[in-house]
Amino acid sequence: MIASRFQYGTPSPVRRAYGYGTHRVPLRRAYGALSPVAWKSGLAGGYGQAVASLRQRSGRSGRTRDASDPGTRTRILDAAEELFAGGGYEATPTAEIARLAGVPKGLVFHYFPKKIDVLVALIDERTLVEELPEVEAVPGDAAGTLSRLARRLPLSASPAMRRILFREADTHGSVRDRLGRLNGEIIRRARFALELALPTARGDAARLEVAAVTFAAVLLYQENLCQLTGHHIDPDAVAELIAHALG
Secondary structure, three states, rough: OHHHHHHHOOOOHHHHOOOOOOOOOOHHHOOOOOOHHHHHHHHHHHHHHHHHHHHHHHOOOOHHHHHOHHHHHHHHHHHHHHHHHHOOOOOOOHHHHHHOOOOOOHHHHOOOOOOHHHHHHHHHOOOOOOOOOOOOOOOHHHHHHHHHHOOOOOOOHHHHHHHHHHHHHOOOHHHHHHHHHHHHHHHHHHHHHHHHHHHHHOHHHHHHHHHHHHHHHHHHHHHHHHHHHOOOHHHHHHHHHHHHHHH
């Protein structure tokens, strides 16, 4: 018994905490994840200090910091907006979004489980169809009224988001829905403005509706054409043409 005490010595607090001498828990298993500094900390101050050191070290990963950073999601969306506008949704891999945003690829999936979720978030959060009850109209001047409408498309979005909106109309339902709302708002404004500009034509609702729909279609086509090719259609010429057709 004396030889045994001399051979093993008095168990340290950490050895006692792990049942050394009773259950024979291997110290390799107890300390396998600890650094030499943490090992010494455990021998000097007990198991509590050693585990605290391990937890502090394991909580220093960049992923943890990035996931808790409120600006991380914004950086991901900023990168996706730039890439989708430049090369298109289908041609942009998630890894490229992560690289431009400066985050691990897995963190992109933390916020957006699928790549399409990034596009949906961009459309929902960065495009807004302005729905205003009042419309400016010049009595007796249908062409001038439509020209004013043409210069103020009721869409709040950056040039990049406008490009994405028109380019990816066939990619996801949310993009088509946003374009549909935009088209509906332009038609509503044009019809209301024409009714104010041409009060004598209010009885001919069918013609005003066709004129409003045509005006909206030309505006949306012009916007799409401008985003994709840089070419413009003169809105004043379109307004004059529609006003002349209405008489």
